[in-house]
Structure formats: structure tokens, C-alpha cells
Amino acid sequence: MLIHDSIIAKTSIFISLAVYFRVVMALNGTKSKSEIHTLLTPLSTAVLSTISTEGKPHAAVIYFIADEDLNVYFLTKSDTTKSHNLEKNTHAALTILFPNAPQTIQATGSVSEIEEATMYSKIMDKISEENAKGNSFFWPPPLSKLDSTGDLVLYKFTPDWLRYADF
Numbered sequence: 001m002l003i004h005d006s007i008i009a010k011t012s013i014f015i016s017l018a019v020y021f022r023v024v025m026a027l028n029g030t031k032s033k034s035e036i037h038t039l040l041t042p043l044s045t046a047v048l049s050t051i052s053t054e055g056k057p058h059a060a061v062i063y064f065i066a067d068e069d070l071n072v073y074f075l076t077k078s079d080t081t082k083s084h085n086l087e088k089n090t091h092a093a094l095t096i097l098f099p100n101a102p103q104t105i106q107a108t109g110s111v112s113e114i115e116e117a118t119m120y121s122k123i124m125d126k127i128s129e130e131n132a133k134g135n136s137f138f139w140p141p142p143l144s145k146l147d148s149t150g151d152l153v154l155y156k157f158t159p160d161w162l163r164y165a166d167f
Helices: 001-028 033-040 081-088 115-131
Strands: 043-051 055-066 072-077 091-097 103-113 152-166
Touching: 001 043, 033 103, 033 152, 043 072, 055 081, 055 115, 072 081, 072 115, 091 152, 115 152
Parallel strands: none
Antiparallel strands: 043 055, 043 091, 055 072, 072 152, 091 103, 103 152
């Protein structure tokens, strides 16, 4: 039994390191984490891909802000397809296309809802700040135009793999 537990512990460490190195190696291939954050700062739109309970892919444009750890925050309504999909499966993919250059940032990761009041306020303040600076962040986001009775939900996308591509 001890050998089995040791193998499981070593395997867990290996998997954790593998995820870490996937993100770091993808970043270090062409750009550092801080360079990618700098590239993300003026951008505001991305495509978020989720998966339904039937295994069908769904892609939707989101308006976002990113933090220094390359987490991406976005708003949506609780009755949207992406929100329903994320309730059942938190895995997602993100694609960001640079508007004036053949460059992309592609990522996979997990999405969690921000429910803690202090964090929610902090991110909403940041979204408002970016809008006030005129960094092309659209406010109110198009979700305000949806024929929807759902509540606003703030999500955080945390990448476990990320790649910058310059074509």
C-alpha cells in the first residue's frame, strides 16, 4: 500500500509540474508573461468556447479584462448558453485575435464564478476604470441589449495552457 501511495503522490507532482511547464513553455516560446499582459491590456474582446452537457461546442464573443497572472474576467447574463454550459462543465477555451495584426492568444483553462463581494467589486471597478480610460472597452457591454431577464454574472477564466502566435 505504501508503494501505491508513493506512486500516486509522485504522479500528482508530475502532473502539476507538467501543467506548470505547459503554460511557462508556451509563454517563454515567444513572449514573457508580463509581455503578454501588456499585449492584452488594450484588447477587450475574445471568443470563449464552452461545451454543452451533450458535448456540443459553443462559442461566444466576450468582453474582458485581464490581470497580471493572465486570468481573464468577463460578464454575462445567467441565462445565456455559455453560463448554462459553465454551470455543468467549467472547462473552456479562449481565443483572442489582435485587430490590426495577424496575432492571436489561445488558451485553455477553467472558469469560475466570482461570488465573493470584495473581489466582485474590485473587478467591476477595474472594468469601469478601463472604460473611463477609453481603452476600447465597450460599456455597457452588448449583454445589456440582450432580451434577457438573467442576472449579471462575473466569471474568471484561469488558463492552464496559453500560446501567443504571431503569423
